[in-house]
Structures are given as C-alpha cells and as structure tokens.
Amino acid sequence: MSTLQHYLRPLLAPASVALVGASDKPGTLGRIVYENLLEGGYKGELYAVNPSHRRLLGKRCHASLPAIGKPVELALIAVPCAAVTDVLDDGARAGVKAAVILSAPPLDDGDARRWQRDLVATAKKRRIRLLGPHAFGVVRTELGLNATMGAGVALPGRLALIAQSGAVCTAMLNFARPNGIGFSTVAAIGGAYDIGFGELLDALVNDPQTDGILLYVEKVSDARRFLSALRAAARTKPVVVLRAGRSSELHLASAGSEAPLPDAVFDAAMKRAGTVRVMSYAQLFAAARILSMGKQPRGDRLAIVTNGHGPGTLAADSAADRGVPLAELSPETDKALAAVLPPNVASRNPINVRGDATPERMAAAVSALLADPQVDAVLALHVQRPATGATDAARAVATVARSATKPVLAAWLGAIGQREVRDALEAGGVPDFYTPEHAVEAFSFVAAYRRNQQWLLEVPAPQPEPESPDTTLAERLRDEAGAANHTVLTDWQTQQLLRAFDLPVEEAEPADTLKETLAAARRLGYPVTLKLDISGLHPRSPVPPDALVRANLRSGRMLTKAYGNLLEDIQPHFRIGDFNAHALVYKTRPMPDVREVAIGVHTDAVFGPVITFGNSGTAALIDSERTVLLPPLNHRLATDLISGSRAAASLRPSHDAIPDLEPLVRILLQVSSLVCALPWVNSMSLDPVRVGVGGAVIAGARVSIDPKRKFATGGYRHMAIHPYPIELVADVPLRDGTVLHVRPIMPEDAELERAFVHGLSEQTRYFRFFYRLHELTPAMLARFTQVDYDRELALVAISDNAGTPAFVGVARYIGNPDQESAEFAVVVADAWQNRGVARMLMERLIDCARKRGLKRLEGAVLRNNSNMIRFTEGLGFVTHDDPDEPEQVNSVLELVPEAALSARAGAR
Numbered sequence: 001m002s003t004l005q006h007y008l009r010p011l012l013a014p015a016s017v018a019l020v021g022a023s024d025k026p027g028t029l030g031r032i033v034y035e036n037l038l039e040g041g042y043k044g045e046l047y048a049v050n051p052s053h054r055r056l057l058g059k060r061c062h063a064s065l066p067a068i069g070k071p072v073e074l075a076l077i078a079v080p081c082a083a084v085t086d087v088l089d090d091g092a093r094a095g096v097k098a099a100v101i102l103s104a105p106p107l108d109d110g111d112a113r114r115w116q117r118d119l120v121a122t123a124k125k126r127r128i129r130l131l132g133p134h135a136f137g138v139v140r141t142e143l144g145l146n147a148t149m150g151a152g153v154a155l156p157g158r159l160a161l162i163a164q165s166g167a168v169c170t171a172m173l174n175f176a177r178p179n180g181i182g183f184s185t186v187a188a189i190g191g192a193y194d195i196g197f198g199e200l201l202d203a204l205v206n207d208p209q210t211d212g213i214l215l216y217v218e219k220v221s222d223a224r225r226f227l228s229a230l231r232a233a234a235r236t237k238p239v240v241v242l243r244a245g246r247s248s249e250l251h252l253a254s255a256g257s258e259a260p261l262p263d264a265v266f267d268a269a270m271k272r273a274g275t276v277r278v279m280s281y282a283q284l285f286a287a288a289r290i291l292s293m294g295k296q297p298r299g300d301r302l303a304i305v306t307n308g309h310g311p312g313t314l315a316a317d318s319a320a321d322r323g324v325p326l327a328e329l330s331p332e333t334d335k336a337l338a339a340v341l342p343p344n345v346a347s348r349n350p351i352n353v354r355g356d357a358t359p360e361r362m363a364a365a366v367s368a369l370l371a372d373p374q375v376d377a378v379l380a381l382h383v384q385r386p387a388t389g390a391t392d393a394a395r396a397v398a399t400v401a402r403s404a405t406k407p408v409l410a411a412w413l414g415a416i417g418q419r420e421v422r423d424a425l426e427a428g429g430v431p432d433f434y435t436p437e438h439a440v441e442a443f444s445f446v447a448a449y450r451r452n453q454q455w456l457l458e459v460p461a462p463q464p465e466p467e468s469p470d471t472t473l474a475e476r477l478r479d480e481a482g483a484a485n486h487t488v489l490t491d492w493q494t495q496q497l498l499r500a501f502d503l504p505v506e507e508a509e510p511a512d513t514l515k516e517t518l519a520a521a522r523r524l525g526y527p528v529t530l531k532l533d534i535s536g537l538h539p540r541s542p543v544p545p546d547a548l549v550r551a552n553l554r555s556g557r558m559l560t561k562a563y564g565n566l567l568e569d570i571q572p573h574f575r576i577g578d579f580n581a582h583a584l585v586y587k588t589r590p591m592p593d594v595r596e597v598a599i600g601v602h603t604d605a606v607f608g609p610v611i612t613f614g615n616s617g618t619a620a621l622i623d624s625e626r627t628v629l630l631p632p633l634n635h636r637l638a639t640d641l642i643s644g645s646r647a648a649a650s651l652r653p654s655h656d657a658i659p660d661l662e663p664l665v666r667i668l669l670q671v672s673s674l675v676c677a678l679p680w681v682n683s684m685s686l687d688p689v690r691v692g693v694g695g696a697v698i699a700g701a702r703v704s705i706d707p708k709r710k711f712a713t714g715g716y717r718h719m720a721i722h723p724y725p726i727e728l729v730a731d732v733p734l735r736d737g738t739v740l741h742v743r744p745i746m747p748e749d750a751e752l753e754r755a756f757v758h759g760l761s762e763q764t765r766y767f768r769f770f771y772r773l774h775e776l777t778p779a780m781l782a783r784f785t786q787v788d789y790d791r792e793l794a795l796v797a798i799s800d801n802a803g804t805p806a807f808v809g810v811a812r813y814i815g816n817p818d819q820e821s822a823e824f825a826v827v828v829a830d831a832w833q834n835r836g837v838a839r840m841l842m843e844r845l846i847d848c849a850r851k852r853g854l855k856r857l858e859g860a861v862l863r864n865n866s867n868m869i870r871f872t873e874g875l876g877f878v879t880h881d882d883p884d885e886p887e888q889v890n891s892v893l894e895l896v897p898e899a900a901l902s903a904r905a906g907a908r
Contacts, residue, residue: 002143006203007818010097011131011195012185013140014074015044017147018065018094020087021078021102022048022056029078029102032149033137040146040153047072064090071095075128076137076147078102081115084133085122092126099123100147101132105191120193131195136166136188139173142209148186157182159292160204162197163216164189165244168281172214175285180426181292184209198225201233202817212291214284215241215275223269223607223720228790230273235456235783238296238449239275240287265604268628272721274452276445286442289431295407299376299454300447301327302440303369304350306381307357307388311413312350315379315436322444326350327375336368355385359396366408367400376447379439380410380430390415391424398428407446411439456786457778459750463635465743466669468726469677473500478680482707487682489703491533491584498701501674503667503686505698507587514563518556520585527554529586532566543573552588591692596699597647598687599668600626601675607720609675611668615647616688631672632723634747638668651691663696664689672723679718680709722790728848732797734836740808742844745794747786749807752796754781756807761830767865768827770888784812791815792822793848795841799832808832811841813849813857821856822849842875850895857893860885 002013019037023030030050034057037046046059047068053061062068065075065087075096077087081103091099101119105112123130131138137148141156150170155177163169166188173186185204189196197217204210213233220226233239246263270277278284302324306312319326326349329337337347340361342354353365362380369378380397384390390412401408411433415421425432433439477493489497492510499505506529509520521528529551534543547569550562563583596616604610607630614626627645629637642648642664651661667689675681685702709718716723729743745753757765757776765773776784787794794812798805808829813822824845828837849857860882861868869879869889877891 002140003208004140004203005206008098008129008195008199008203010073011100011129012138012187012200012203013143013145014098016047016070016072017042017044017074017076017145018047018049018062018068018072018096019076019078019147020049020065022050022053022061023078024053024056029149033076033078033102033147036146036148036150036153041144042146043143044145045070045072065094065096066090068094073097074138074147075099076102081106081133085118088119088122088126088128091128096126096128098129098131100135100137101130101190101193102135102137102149103132104134116191116193123194129195130193131187132190133193134166135190136163136169136186139183139186141182141184152177154186155180155182157184157292158209158211158294159183159214159288160185160207160210160212161214161216161288162187162189162200162204164192164218165216166190168216171281172285172288176288179289180422181288192221196221196225198222198229201226201229201239205229205233205236205817210237211294212238213240214288214291215239216284217241217243218245220606224717224722224790227269227273227607227720228722228788230270230275231788232791234274234449234452238291238446239273240284240291240445240449241270241275241277242279242281242284243277262604264626264628265602265607265610265630268610268630269607269720271452272630274449274456276448276452278445283441283445286433286438287445289433290407290409290442290446293407293426293429293431295405295429297376297407297443297446297450300451301325301374301376302379302443302447303327303329303372303375303377304379304381305353305362305365305369306350306383307353307355307362307385307393308381308383309352311381311383311411311436312352315381315411315440316350318437318440319444322440324440324444324447327369327372329369330372330374333368333372333375336371337365340364340368355383355388357388359389359393362393363396363400366397370400370404370406370408375406376450377407377409377443379436379443380408381436381439382410382412382415384412384414390418391420394421394424394430398425398430400428401430402428407443409433409439409443411436457782459778459781460634460636460748462751463746463748465729465746466673466724466726468729469501469673471500471677473497474678478678478705478707481705487704487706489705490582491531491701492582494701494703495584497674497703498698501670503670503674503698504663504696505701506589508584511583511585514560517563517583517585518559521553521556521559524585524587527552527588528559529553529588530559530562530566531584531586532570533582533584534570543570547573589697591690591694591697594690594692595650596688596690597651597664598626598685599671599689600686601671601681601684603682608718609681611641611671611675613641613645613647613668615645615650630720631675632719632721633668633672635665635669636747638665638672641668660693660695661691664691667696667698676716676719676723679716680706682706722788725789725793728795728844732840732844734840736835738799738835740837740840741798741800741805742795742841743798744789745785745787745796745810745812747782749796750781750785752798752805752807753785753810756810756829759829760827764827764830767862767868768825770860770862787812793845793852795845795848797828797837797841809837809841811838811845813845813854815854820854821858822854824849824857824859838871839875846875846893846895850897853897855895855897857895859891860888861891863887863889 004013019034021030022034048056048061050061051063072094075091106115139146139154154173169188304312304315334347351365353361366378369375382393408430410425410430412421422432477497511517511520532548553559598616600612602610612626612628627641629641682704686698688699690697690699725744731739732742733739792814796807797809799808811826813824815822826838872891877893880890882888882890
C-alpha cells in the first residue's frame with residue numbers, strides 16, 4: 001500500500017491498474033507500456049484489456065474494463081482517440097477513479113477541440129480524473145509502477161519529476177539511471193485537459209516519499225493554482241523549475257500555445273513562489289544530482305578543499321560569480337587544519353592540501369571544515385597525481401561524508417571514465433561533478449533555496465494596516481472612457497484616478513481654452529507647465545512628446561505664447577476638424593537634488609498584472625533594465641523591487657543630499673493597491689517619478705484600460721496571487737458593547753502573533769497545539785502569518801488599549817487538497833474567554849468559507865476539551881470519534897452553499 005495520502009492517489013499510487021489497448025505487437029504503444037508494467041514489478045493488481053486477446057504475454061487478457069469483475073482504480077488508455085470516451089464509460093462501471101490518456105488527440109484542430117470537449121464532459125460526468133492526452137504516463141517506484149512509454153526502469157529515490165514533455169521525462173530518466181539518481185514519482189501532464197501542475201504539486205507537498213521536486217514547464221494555464229501550489233510545495237521541500245520556450249518565436253510556434261510570456265515575468269513569479277529556477281537541461285540535471293543525495297545545507301557558506309591551486313581558484317571564482325559566499329573559518333578550524341596541513345600552508349578558504357596530499361590528509365581537512373559551524377557545505381576537488389590514488393582519496397572523503405549532517409560535493413578532475421571513483425563517492429552520499437564550476441553551480445541552486453526560506457522566516461517590520469480604496473470615482477472614469485470608446489484615459493482622468501488612490505501627482509487643472517488656461521495658472525501660481533492632451537484622439541502621423549509640453553512658464557505672457565505655439569505645432573498631425581484643444585496646467589514645484597525613475601504596470605497574458613521599476617524612460621519595457629514583481633506588494637517587497645534595480649544606483653546619496661525612499665515605497669504600495677482593485681487597468685506608465693529630499697511626485701502618467709472588463713467583486717481572479725482581502729476588515733461589537741477590530745492576518749503581524757501565543761496559559765496552548773509549546777519557532781511564526789489567501793484564511797480580533805494593539809483571538813482555516821474542505825482552529829486569550837470572541841470569529845470564518853465555495857469545515861479537538869466540544873456543537877458542528885486517535889474527536893460542519901441560504905431566506 002502506498003504512503004501517499006491525497007485524492008490523486010488512484011492516479012499516482014493506484015492499488016489496481018488496467019491497460020486498455022494492451023497489445024502483443026512489437027513497437028506498439030500497448031506493447032511498450034504493458035512490458036514496462038510487467039518489468040517494473042508492480043505490486044498491485046494488474047489487468048490487460050483487449051477484446052481481441054484472451055491471453056497476452058502469458059497473462060490473462062480481458063475483453064473490457066467491466067469484464068474484469070473487480071474494481072480498477074487507474075485505467076491506462078492506449079486506444080485510437082475515437083474510442084477513448086467509450087472506454088471512460090466502461091471505466092465508470094468498473095470503478096475507475098483516474099485515467100491516463102496515452103492516445104494522441106486528432107490531428108485536425110477542429111476535430112481536436114471537439115474531441116477535447118467530449119472527453120472532458122464524459123470524464124466529469126463519470127467522475128474520472130484525467131491525465132493527458134498524449135501523456136507520458138506515471139512512475140511510482142515504491143509500488144514498482146512504471147506505467148509509461150519510456151524505456152527502462154527508474155531507480156527508487158526521493159525526487160519527483162513533473163514535466164510537460166514526455167520526451168524530457170524519458171531523457172531525464174535515461175541520464176539518471178547510470179548516474180545513480182532515483183525518483184519517487186515521475187509524471188508528464190501531456191495536453192493537461194484536466195489535471196495540471198497545480199494538483200500534482202499539491203499531491204507531492206506532504207508525500208513522505210518525496211524530498212525534492214523537479215519541474216519542467218513550457219506553458220502555464222491556471223496561474224493562480226500553479227503559483228499557490230508552488231508556494232505550498234517550496235515551503236516544505238526544494239522545488240527546481242526549468243522553463244522552456246523563452247524565445248517568443250518558439251513559444252508562438254508551439255502547438256496550442258498561449259501568448260508569449262516575457263521571461264522576466266516568469267522569473268518574478270518563481271521568486272514569489274520561493275522556488276529555484278534553472279536555465280538549462282544540464283542545470284536541471286545538476287540540481288537533480290545534488291538533491292538526490294538527501295542532505296540539504298542550512299545556509300549558503302561554502303568551504304573548498306583542493307589538492308591543486310588552480311581548481312580551487314576556479315571554484316572560488318565561480319562561487320563569486322554566482323553569489324555563493326566562501327565560509328570564513330573559525331579559529332578552532334584554523335587550529336585543526338594546522339595540525340594536518342604541511343608547515344607554512346595557510347588555512348585560507350579554499351584550502352589547498354597540496355599535490356602530495358595523502359587520502360588521509362584530504363579527508364582530515366574535509367572533516368575539520370564540516371565541524372566548523374560557519375561552514376554549510378564542503379566542496380572537495382581532486383586532481384589525480386602520481387603520488388595519490390583517485391579512488392583511495394574518494395573512499396577517504398566518502399567515509400567522512402557518510403556520517404556528516406552537512407552535504408559534501410566533489411569534482412574528481414580527470415576521473416570521468418573511472419566508474420570506481422564515482423561509486424566510492426556516491427556510496428558516501430557525495431555527488432560527483434565533472435568540473436569545479438559544475439559543482440559550484442549545483443550548490444548555488446540549493447543555496448538559493450535556503451536563502452529563499454531564510455528570507456521567508458525573517459520577521460517583517462510592523463506596518464500600518466492597508467486601507468480600503470474608494471473605487472467609486474475609478475468606476476466613473478472607466479465608464480466615461482468606455483462611453484467615448486477610449487482605451488486610454490485622458491491626462492485629466494489619469495490625474496483623478498491616481499489621486500483617488502492617494503498617489504502623489506503634481507497639482508493640476510484642466511482647461512479647454514486660452515482663457516481657462518490663464519485662469520488655472522493664476523489659481524495654481526507660476527511657474528507652471530502646459531501640456532496638450534491628445535489621449536483618445538487619432539493623429540494621422542506620430543506626435544513627438546516634446547510637441548505637447550512647454551515647461552517652466554513664469555508669466556501669463558509666456559503661457560499665452562506657449563499655448564499658441566503648441567497649437568501651431570500640433571495641427572499638422574491632425575486632419576482639419578479632428579483636433580480640439582484640451583490642456584492641463586501643472587504647478588511646477590522645485591525639488592532639490594531630484595532623481596527620476598519610472599514605475600510601470602503591464603498585464604501578462606498568463607500571470608496578470610506585473611509591476612516594474614527602473615530608470616526614467618523605460619516604463620514601457622520589461623527587460624534587463626527593470627526589475628519586475630507580481631503584485632500584491634508589501635513594504636518589504638516594494639523595498640526589494642527598488643534595491644534590486646539598476647535605478648537603485650541613482651538613488652544613493654549624492655554629497656549631503658539623501659533622497660527619502662519611503663515616499664517611493666508608498667507609491668509602489670498604492671500602485672499595487674490600484675491594480676489589485678481595478679482589473680480593467682491594462683497598463684500604466686508613471687514616468688518620470690521625481691524623487692528628492694522633499695519626497696516623491698509623479699510628473700508623467702499614462703493609463704490604458706479595457707472598459708468592458710468587469711469590476712472585481714471578490715476573489716481577485718485577475719491576479720495570479722490573491723491580495724490581502726481588505727473587504728473582510730471590520731469593527732465588531734461584542735455582546736457587552738466592547739468593539740474589537742477584526743481583519744485577516746498579515747506577515748507584518750509576526751510580533752503580535754508571537755506575543756499572543758506567548759501570553760496564552762499553558763492549558764490553552766495545549767488545547768490549541770496538542771502538545772506542550774512555549775514559543776513559536778521562526779518557521780511556525782512564518783507559517784501562521786504568511787497566509788496564502790487563495791487557500792487559507794486567518795481572522796484576528798484586535799484590542800487597542802491605549803494605542804497598544806494586541807491579538808485577543810485567532811480563527812483560521814487551511815484548505816485541504818480536495819479543494820472542497822478545510823481544517824479549522826480557533827483560540828482566544830485567557831482574559832477574553834467567555835465574552836463571545838470565539839463565536840464572533842468562527843461565525844465570520846464560516847461565512848468566508850461558505851463564500852469561498854468550501855463544502856465542509858473539520859477539525860480535531862482533544863476529548864478532554866469539553867468546552868470546545870460544546871462550543872463547536874453550538875455552532876452546528878457534529879462530533880465524531882477519531883478511530884486513529886482515541887484522545888481526539890473530529891468536529892465537522894457541512895456548509896450549506898450561499899445560494900441555498902439565500903433561497904431559504906427568500907422562502908421565508
């Protein structure tokens with residue numbers, strides 16, 4: 001029986017498998033897959049199905065799935081595409097839960113679309129989950145399951161490989177086998193008509209057989225499900241991603257592909273998910289090699305041991321290029337090395353044990369470095385010399401590495417063809433690489449993963465609670481533009497939109513005539529800037545930007561002359577009668593030591609809105625000049641967006657003038673709020689944004705929209721990452737009149753959460769966590785406060801006495817993999833118990849779960865926690881004994897859909 005616990009277990013680890021279309025004809029799909037199933041030694045029940053055979057390769061063959069007479073969990077379908085839906089109908093009668101469609105779809109595009117529609121409808125009707133079509137198949141080594149069309153058997157291991165390409169799976173397995181790399185699970189999604197990356201990743205998150213995940217991606221369909229699953233997986237184990245098709249031309253040429261995906265956007269998505277991205281197949285294989293050894297570093301500090309100066313220097317250079325710090329050795333390690341190194345040999349990292357080093361000297365140096373708490377991993381480099389044996393040195397290093405908790409990597413230069421060297425190293429759990437650079441590169445991948453995890457564990461500084469934007473004005477501006485058939489807001493509409501989201505813009509007034517222009521300038525005060533607004537108009541020839549603006553106008557006379565010159569300059573670009581003068585008058589405010597940057601918003605076809613930052617003049621670009629992040633942003637992400645850009649250099653102190661970057665961070669946060677709230681904003685260019693000692697101001701802006709796109713009413717479906725659900729913030733009175741502030745938890749609440757748990761009584765903590773807990777670990781703190789709002793929710797009740805906020809209660813649910821149910825928990829500070837806090841929080845949590853579409857809330861309660869049992873039953877939960885945990889009971893609430901509740905209310 002498999003250890004996998006997930007609703008996709010019938011697909012990934014089935015108890016019984018039937019191959020429909022099994023064949024004895026050499027070279028056919030049915031023959032290849034059947035032979036793989038037999039040779040793999042599958043531990044479950046295996047059936048062949050083909051009405052033309054009674055026996056096949058010495059085994060009984062059945063005429064159909066129902067003819068088997070026993071339940072079948074997984075059907076492998078290798079019949080012509082026209083017969084697949086009939087097989088699914090048969091499968092429903094045989095109890096089939098999942099099917100792998102090995103068959104290819106019809107060649108004609110129209111026929112393929114119709115076939116897909118029929119196939120998906122039949123599977124949904126029959127409640128059968130599909131992998132494919134044109135799927136590579138599934139490997140699960142703990143069961144001996146090789147249900148694929150690939151050649152050879154995968155070695156058992158603790159890596160999972162999920163790919164979009166069966167060819168990549170085949171190639172990876174072929175490379176892995178002779179290199180001793182094993183897998184727990186292998187699957188390729190093929191056409192992904194039903195099951196995609198997101199669900200497969202969810203299945204592997206808690207898989208006890210899987211310690212690391214390799215992902216090969218060509219295109220993404222459901223970005224939110226994909227990123228949400230990636231983030232969940234990367235919290236618990238390393239996830240390494242290779243994306244193919246970075247070239248737009250290749251991406252467009254691939255069959256059935258979506259719009260080109262800028263590589264920078266995909267890179268930004270992977271960073272938000274906490275995964276490690278590699279750029280080539282060779283790098284993916286290098287990552288597989290190091291992850292397969294099982295030992296993960298706790299940090300990124302590398303120590304290098306070499307028996308030659310050159311290889312050590314090459315490795316150090318490669319480490320510097322890849323941002324891998326060389327460990328600074330402790331004084332104790334210096335003493336230990338001095339005892340084993342020749343006289344007058346410095347114990348500096350890299351450690352050169354000299355060309356005459358014996359295997360024992362090299363192993364002793366490795367041992368001393370592994371004992372140093374300032375070292376996270378050791379790289380051993382060996383060059384074969386007449387006085388030293390490569391195999392003996394490998395055995396000596398492997399002996400030390402075998403008992404170490406830290407990883408040891410190796411590059412035995414010149415020993416590529418010596419199998420005994422590699423066998424000796426791998427026996428000690430030491431991955432061997434061809435060159436020092438390859439070894440450092442592989443380590444950089446796991447080091448990057450550790451850095452990502454450490455970054456997630458950092459406690460963000462407390463920040464003000466986000467405010468709910470008033471979108472009434474924004475909707476009116478959208479409707480005005482839509483009524484005029486404009487997809488670009490006028491300059492004045494743009495000004496109003498930005499002000500509605502508290503974005504700092506230069507003070508301005510609109511004017512349609514010279515008289516109105518002069519009056520506006522008098523009200524604003526000179527000097528002013530005059531800009532003609534041609535947004536929404538269609539010139540017959542391109543209008544140069546400098547033909548629209550006149551700046552630093554210090555008097556009415558200068559303004560009058562500039563107004564006439566602008567009209568004269570602009571008229572040749574329009575047909576007679578096509579142009580009506582609309583102008584905007586800006587108040588020019590001096591700003592000392594000003595620097596200019598640009599902020600952009602773009603809508604990616606797959607991942608939705610993205611925010612860019614860079615030097616002025618590049619707002620419309622997504623390239624190496626600009627940093628890119630997926631919203632929503634928080635203070636730390638906005639700061640990272642600035643500091644990681646090339647524009648950061650221009651924002652550094654100049655003499656005594658230091659620009660205040662906090663106003664720039666606030667602009668990015670408000671831009672994030674805007675794109676989260678307004679799905680109809682296609683793009684936005686804030687260029688230039690002027691930053692100086694006095695703050696920051698947006699001096700130029702352009703907003704393009706899609707007026708037909710509906711306004712977000714909840715769920716934020718236009719976002720790849722669910723933003724902070726600000727609509728759930730409320731002030732709620734208790735029955736005694738006390739008002740508590742209730743809102744979803746934020747990452748910046750880490751200190752409040754730590755103090756809350758610390759302040760609970762020992763009994764309350766025990767009832768909540770089921771064991772004696774005194775303090776939250778950094779990992780627990782991050783897990784409780786860094787919530788993926790797409791699949792979980794934590795509502796906190798806050799008391800603010802004398803301006804000092806404190807949590808008094810927390811209720812949360814965490815979605816289960818089935819996407820239909822969630823586990824709940826609630827805890828209230830001892831001093832606030834029996835005042836209605838728990839009921840208030842749970843009622844709001846239940847309402848949120850119902851609106852989310854969940855069908856059931858369930859939670860474990862200690863049997864001796866009688867108050868909690870009575871409380872949940874009072875909310876409508878039903879209590880059941882837990883057969884696996886006698887000291888616990890399960891509380892379950894079946895959620896009535898919101899539509900049904902509304903219907904009941906209407907009936908009354």
